[in-house]
Amino acid sequence: MTATIAVALVTVLAACGSNPAASPSQNAGAPVSGGNLVYLASYDNPDFQWTDVNDWEPGIIFSALVDRLVYWDAESSTLRPWLAESWTANPDSTQFTLKIRKGVTFSDGSALNAQVVADNLTIKGKGDKALGIPGTYTWPAGFESATVTDADTVAVKFSRPAYGFIRALTFYHSGIVGEKTLKLSFQDSSDIKNLVGSGPFVFDSYTPGEQYVLSRRKDYNWAPDGVGHAGPAYLDKITVRIAGQNSVRTGLLQSGQADVMRDVPPADEQRLGQTGFTVLPAKQIAYSVQIRVRPNSAATADVRVRQAIQHAVDRKELVDTLYFTGIWKPATSVIESGVPGWVDLSAKLTTDVDKANNLLDQAGWTARDAQGFRTKDGQRLSFLVYSVSWIRQSQPELLLLAQQLKKVGIELTVKNVDSNNETAAVGAPGVSLSISLGSVPTVSGPMRNNFHSAVTTSWFNSGALAKDAELDGHVDALSNATDDGTYTKAVGELQNYLIDQAYVIPLDTNQQTFAVAKKVHDLNVDAYGRLFFCDAWLSK
Structure with missing residues (x-):
């Protein structure tokens, strides 16, 4: 239950x-x-576009109106039938068969059937350029087609292994909408009045x-x-x-x-x-609350600087100071413990100020200015980070993080920005650090979209990023997983690499x-x- x-x-x-x-x-x-x-x-965010609704408040409303094909039972970590009464996959996880539940109707009286489901999955997998609708970003890569094989059955094909596909169907923006909504443009389908669901x-x-x-x-x-x-x-x-x-x-x-x-x-x-x-x-089945570091500057391109930030962070102090009720905990990895493949990497996330200082010395940031911040070739070791409206405690958390980094000579300037301009501000070329979190129904899709060098539209890969072939290799191994064993191994290795390279600096648990x-x-x-x-x- x-x-x-x-x-x-x-x-x-x-x-x-x-x-x-x-x-x-x-x-x-x-x-x-x-x-x-x-x-x-x-807050009020009236965006209910059915392929990418991802915000907290519209997500809760959307979930009451739109059902999903599969339900993820949180207590037992079991996938349960919902609009799909059963499913199967071939050995290499490139083909899936979904048996659609009978007797379901949408709010406009139309019937759920295999064709409506196939049309939903096709737009979620590929998007619709004519309607201006994007694909669903949490899905594994390589979606090819969703076709009806009989009145109650849909066959789904991927060009590459898509082991996490069934779990991806449990996320709320994988919900199935009626035919009337399918025909609408991005703008019109974002209006809740036009949302036809079976919820x-x-x-x-x-x-x-x-x-x-x-x-x-x-x-x-x-x-x-x-x-x-x-x-x-x-x-x-x-x-x-x-x-x-x-x-x-x-x-x-x-x-x-x-x-x-x-x-x-x-x-x-x-x-x-x-x-x-x-x-x-x-x-939540989610990323931890974390700082992501993109190597788009001379400082962050140096792994020793990134690792120094990792070791300067005192997660216990963050939790004890800001989340003092005992409910919240320091992060243990890049992802939360409920996510399949999670590995407890707490031993790598200990505070070590001496190690942070030694790493910065090795990286050549040995001089100090009048304020005590490290300098190199006349430039201060300084970073800008923005608090964001969608992480409630982001501003106090970042301000406390700034105090911790100052102890090793790193300046962290925390700025606020209007919520309408957050994406542009955080994505600006001069910004190397970003506070982040997010749900991850399946790790392979989000990890590829966030960290693979082929995805040049991601925050991590924008700007002058030198390709990290080893990181790409870990993401590819995850994307090519075909079963529990290869998937779990790849998820664990990727978590270790992201933390060892300090591309991700976990802070605390992601929950509500x-x-x-x-x-x-x-x-x-x-x-x-x-x-x-x-x-x-x-x-x-």
Whole structure:
């Protein structure tokens, strides 16, 4: 089953890949139908384009409206049938067969069938230039075709091994939309009013900057196997209310005007937990919160400088100072522990200021200026990094990181930028460091898109990057994996290489915290930390 929120103390589940969850309420009784659950979102991003929706708040709303082919059960780390009732793969993972569930309909009354699924997968795999729609970036590379072989069966072909393909189908932007949405341009399909899905809720209304309202589908009867009940949701409505300030969201929750709050500040976690609310830390199938370093300057092209940054970081201090409730932990690798192939590399992520200083000396950064920062040929060892709106604690985390790097003579300047200009600012040629995170349903696609030199559009490879053939080799080995053994080996070797070369500097765990009122029961969280509302109900 999925991780479940109830109204008792927080318990950490021991199962592989599980989300921490609250234990079941002892006296909740049988589920009750009806009611309007008010969920507090921390921002409004009305972009629901179905091939690349990736932001937190639209992702949660999207997941209530659009079902997926496969469900990733967080507790058991099991893949469960959903819109696909079964699937098979050939020995080299280049061909897959999906058997499509019968009796499913979309919100406009049209039927789910093999052709609609094939059309969805084709656009997700290749994009549609005429409509301006990109492909789905989390998929493995090499998608060739999705074709109908009979009324209920779709055959999918890749030109190269795509071992992670079935797991990629569990991510919410792999959700299946109806034929009407498939025909729309990027702009039109980004509008939630035009989103036709088969989910347990349908779009009702939207007030920009204020709220979304979703209504129950009374004929829904195809929830994922083994997850709660299959029939219609218990809730009549979900109101997603936008409240950007932490204090406002907390006040609405405590006053009873809202039922669920995302993005709980660490300062409020204990206080809410002690005043009758359930505080749920939801782990994710994701990258850790991390600094990525692109070797686009003389300094960052030197592995010794990158390694010095790695060893100067004090992860325990970051967590103890900024995430002081015990829920958060220092990162253990490039990816989180629930991701298949994760390796605990904590031993490589220890703080060693002496080693950092020695590495910088070896790299020739031996002189110091009046402020104590290292210099070489008259140039200060200095980097610019931007805080970003989509990582809640990015600014305080980067400011504390700047203090840690100063101890070894590295200047880190932290700047803010308007959210509309974040992508351009972080991608500017002079920026060598970026704070990052992200969901990874399958590692091979994202790792290739982020780090392979052939993908020149990625942040890491933009600018004057000298090709790292060994890094490409590790990414290629992962992309060519055909089974558990070769895949796990390649994921482990790539994690080690990214950390040994200090292209990635993991900081802390990537998770979310939700605060939930007592009257809310059986509110589930999927493997990606997104709420799953189908089983949720409210006490009268």
